[in-house]
Amino acid sequence: MTQTRRKFVASTVALGVGAAASAMPSTSAMKPYPKLVHHVFFWLKNPDSKEDLNKLLKGLRTLEKIETVKGVHIGVPASTEKRDVVDNSYHASELLFFDSVEGQNAYQVHPIHKKFVDDCSHLWEKVVVYDALAV
């Protein structure tokens, strides 16, 4: 298969997306993602309510305006193969990239994030958060 697109890869080098290509080791055509991944999974109180899901997704989309948020992927469970190890019981997924732990800390107390929690926390019954730092 011909590889016509650039791949992206997380790097231990703390670079922004724009500056990354020229500064990465030249061993591949990859550019780094921001170092810190913050991935949150939500389980709704009313899992059959499309309205509640849409309210939550709308709220999640406001988070990209926060300055320290460097990348956003808002999703729902994908129709990949059902396997014992796959947890597809959640209802919405919020993946954010930050350059650093400090950026994630600033996000937690940002007014836009606080407004999201105020507006939407009544919608979910469970949240699981994973924070991973590139190595």
Place this chain on the structure above:
Amino acid sequence: MTQTRRKFVASTVALGVGAAASAMPSTSAMKPYPKLVHHVFFWLKNPDSKEDLNKLLKGLRTLEKIETVKGVHIGVPASTEKRDVVDNSYHASELLFFDSVEGQNAYQVHPIHKKFVDDCSHLWEKVVVYDALAV
């Protein structure tokens, strides 16, 4: 804060990273991530073994060579604030982006992925997988 870097955002438009900037709606400077996020968390059998962790991380790094893998972030738990909702009990995190469910299916049966499982599955005692499709 001045926003000097491009942000990236997942999009329902199935575009590759390279082609995306010009095709996205011009409402922001954001470019889309590939649609499908595949995020895997590993718990080691020997959580105190740096050697086992390094073997696993080395194995995970081989996966970026698979053609349908469009982005990679390999990580370990970040030192973010300890909160009840944060699960930092895992030992390694593998985040891969794909353009589609089909790309993820092709990855599952790819020889490089099978070799990774053969070489490394004795290292972990638990795996949890989340697949999320951008909405």
